[in-house]
């Protein structure tokens with residue numbers, strides 16, 4: 001086959017495309033790629049996320065503060081971005097995500113809901129990204145060695161001070177012991193009545209709430225608030241440092257403890273005494289992710305840093321009370337150590353990936369919590385039932401009073 005194919009002598013000099021971004025790991029490994037989003041540099045812990053969709057929700061989830069996310073799915077950004085899929089409370093609010101690592105270049109947006117190209121969206125939110133990375137190899141490295149600390153840097157002129165970037169990545173202390181909640185919690189109290197999205201009407205409103213729930217915001221996501229409203233609650237969101245007295249003065253029928261970033265043990269320094277008091281008063285309490293971990297701490301348990309954590313939308317979790325396995329959305333790098341739990345805490349859920357704890361319920365108080373983000377679980381058996389269970393717990397408690 002000669003045809004019109006170009007003839008190569010083998011002596012040509014091929015121009016290397018200019019690397020405009022780097023990911024520098026704490027061990028000195030340098031991965032070169034193409035810069036996207038904001039320019040500059042940021043330091044964080046690299047975790048991999050296995051979700052195939054929902055990148056916009058992932059990147060606006062405040063639980064990811066302090067982390068650089070590498071997506072295992074190669075095509076990220078291809079459906080664009082919109083105004084409806086933001087999870088931070090403030091629409092323009094920073095989630096604290098430090099960077100994004102992509103395999104493929106971003107294509108033009110293909111979804112009818114898209115209002116903005118993903119690259120422009122990243123830039124507007126100040127998030128640094130790099131593409132052209134062998135994300136499969138990076139994921140394998142994380143599976144072998146755990147989640148590394150790293151610096152992500154984007155410079156359009158391709159100039160990087162690699163020794164300085166290596167030193168910065170190596171010097172970063174890591175997420176253990178870090179309280180990042182002050183970065184993402186709401187500054188003031190507000191109420192919430194928006195419910196979940198349905199076609200063709202969009203988001204609804206809760207106009208006839210049956211119960212009043214106080215949600216403590218450690219980095220809460222909009223869709224969790226929508227699910228509380230949908231289940232029949234009037235929701236008052238309060239900042240993370242709100243005292244037990246202030247919460248109780250709002251006369252809640254139930255208290256919700258949100259997801260959030262960082263080390264639960266560090267945040268627990270001020271949050272756990274409040275949670276302990278709420279639980280002791282017998283107020284029905286439901287926690288998700290960071291909220292779950294801090295309920296574990298409040299009853300005397302311990303939390304541990306995980307090797308690679310769970311980040312994605314395909315995590316199997318077994319409900320020990322029914323034997324059913326749910327495919328859940330997870331995002332955590334710490335876990336409750338089941339062996340540290342008191343006899344009054346029953347392990348209700350367990351991860352089928354690594355056997356780590358994924359849920360507890362107290363036997364002597366109306367309290368339960370889960371390690372997963374239920375709103376993304378698909379199908380008719382979706383996890384809205386957790387919010388229905390919370391509301392049922394509240395109703396039972398009212399009847400008993």
Ligand SMILES: NC(=O)CC[C@H](N)C(=O)O
Pocket residue numbers: 063258259260261262263264288289290291331332333334335
């Ligand atoms: N999703 C969350 O709330 C995360 C909880 C905690 N920051 C962790 O990494 O385990």
